[in-house]
Amino acid sequence: MADHDTAPDATGQRMNTREAAERLGVKPETVYAYVSRGQLTSHREPGGRGSTFDAKEVEALARRNGRRELFGGDGELAVRTGITLTDRDHCYFRGVDTEELAAHYSYEEVAEWLWTGELRRGTHFTAPYDALSAARRAVQALPAHCGPMDRLQVAVIASAAADPLRFDLSEGAVLATARSLIPTLVGALPTKSSSQQNADALAPRLWCRLASEPADTAALRVLDAALVLLIDHDLAASTLAVRVAASARAHPYAIVSAGFGALDGALHGAASGLAHRMLLEVLERGSATAVVADHLRAGRRVPGLGHRLYPGEDPRARALFGLLADVPTAQPALQAARRVITTTARHTELHANVDLALAVLTVAAGMPPEAGETIFAIARTAGWIAHALEEYGERPLRMRPSGHYQGPRPPQPLP
Structure with a gap:
C-alpha cells in the first residue's frame, strides 16, 4: 500500500495559488512572498488566469518549512504549544x-x-x-x-x-x-x-x-x-x-x-507500578536500606526517583505528598517513601517524582500495582x-520528518 502522506494536489504537475497556499499552510499572498524571495517559481500561461506552481517544488518547500517548525536550533524536536x-x-x-x-x-x-x-x-x-x-x-x-x-x-x-x-x-x-x-x-x-x-x-x-x-x-x-x-x-x-x-x-x-x-x-x-512494588517490599522487610541496596546491586534505577524536567522535587509529587499527610491510612507508605528518598540521597541526589507519590496512594488504599x-x-x-x-489547527501532516537513510546505496542486486 502506498504511503499517503502527501497532499493529493501535490501529485499533479502544476498547482494554482489556492492549492499551493493550502499545501504550505499559508495565505495566498505569502505564496507570492516566497516567489519574490526566490523560494518558489511561478508561471503564467498566455491568456491564463493567475499563476501556477510546480507541485514538486511546492512539496519540497512544505517539507523544509515543516522541518524548521518542528526542530529547534539544537536539532531537538520542538512543537509549539500553549498548553x-x-x-x-x-x-x-x-x-x-x-x-x-x-x-x-x-x-x-x-x-x-x-x-x-x-x-x-x-x-x-x-x-x-x-x-x-x-x-x-x-x-x-x-x-x-x-x-x-x-x-x-x-x-x-x-x-x-x-x-x-x-x-x-x-x-x-x-x-x-x-x-x-x-x-x-x-x-x-x-x-x-x-x-x-x-x-x-x-x-x-x-x-x-x-x-x-x-x-x-x-x-x-x-x-x-x-x-x-x-x-x-x-x-x-x-x-x-x-x-x-x-x-x-x-x-x-x-x-x-x-x-x-x-x-x-x-x-x-507503568513506572508507578514499579514504585508500588518497591514500597510494599520496604514495608514487608522493614528496611528501605536493604531494598535500595538490592536495586543498586542489580544495576537498576530506584523507582519513583528523578525526572529529567526537574532539577529538584517533581511539583506533582510535592503536592500529593502534602495531601497524603492528611490521610491516616497513608502514613506507613508515606514514611516508607521518605525513607527510600533519604537512603538514596546518600549515594546520589535524586528527588521524588509523581510515580512515587502515586505509589503511596495505591499502596495505602490497598489497590493493585x-x-x-x-x-x-x-x-x-x-x-x-x-x-x-x-x-x-495546524497544517495537516506536518508531523512528517524525513528519514536519515543509512542502508546500502542503490542500485543493489535483486535478492
Whole structure:
C-alpha cells in the first residue's frame, strides 16, 4: 500500500495559488512572498488566469518549512504549544500553576477549562448509554488475566465503534466526544466496591474500580488532585504519539488509542507500578536500606526517583505528598517513601517524582500495582484531547520528518 502522506494536489504537475497556499499552510499572498524571495517559481500561461506552481517544488518547500517548525536550533524536536510549561520546580497549565489548580478545582473542572478556557464549577462528565454498553461488553469478553490497560484500550475502540459520527473533527464534536469518552473509560472498568460507583464526580467512580474499601474525604481528595496534576506534562512520549495522529487528522478515539499505546510501557505509564512494588517490599522487610541496596546491586534505577524536567522535587509529587499527610491510612507508605528518598540521597541526589507519590496512594488504599497506571491513563486522556484540538489547527501532516537513510546505496542486486 502506498504511503499517503502527501497532499493529493501535490501529485499533479502544476498547482494554482489556492492549492499551493493550502499545501504550505499559508495565505495566498505569502505564496507570492516566497516567489519574490526566490523560494518558489511561478508561471503564467498566455491568456491564463493567475499563476501556477510546480507541485514538486511546492512539496519540497512544505517539507523544509515543516522541518524548521518542528526542530529547534539544537536539532531537538520542538512543537509549539500553549498548553503546558515546565519551569524548574513548577508546572503550569496555560500559565496557571498546576498545584493551585489541584488545590481548588476538580479534575472535570480543570479539563473543561483546559479545553475551552471557561471554568464551570460543578462540571461532571456523563457516559452515553450506547457507548458504555459497548465498552462494557467488550471489556467483559477479555480473558481474566488482562490488566487495566488492556481493558482501557479495548474500551476506547468499542466506544469508537458505537459512534458513527466520530469522524467529525469540529471543535464542538471533539469536545462532546471527550466529555463522554472519559466517563465511559471509567465506567467500563470492573468494580471492586459498590460504594460511590454512582457518584456524580469522576474521582469517586474511579476509586470504586481501583479499591475494595470505600474512601474517606481526604483520600478522595488525593485521587482527584492526582487526576488534575497528571492531565498533561509537555510532550511526553504518549502526547507526541497523539500529536502525530492528530496531524494525520485521526478522530479523537484513535488519538486516545495512540496515546494508550505509547503509555503502555515500563518507562512511561507503568513506572508507578514499579514504585508500588518497591514500597510494599520496604514495608514487608522493614528496611528501605536493604531494598535500595538490592536495586543498586542489580544495576537498576530506584523507582519513583528523578525526572529529567526537574532539577529538584517533581511539583506533582510535592503536592500529593502534602495531601497524603492528611490521610491516616497513608502514613506507613508515606514514611516508607521518605525513607527510600533519604537512603538514596546518600549515594546520589535524586528527588521524588509523581510515580512515587502515586505509589503511596495505591499502596495505602490497598489497590493493585497497576492502579497508578490506570489513574495516569484516565487523567492524561483530557490532556491528549487538548493537544489534539491544538494540532487540528495546524497544517495537516506536518508531523512528517524525513528519514536519515543509512542502508546500502542503490542500485543493489535483486535478492
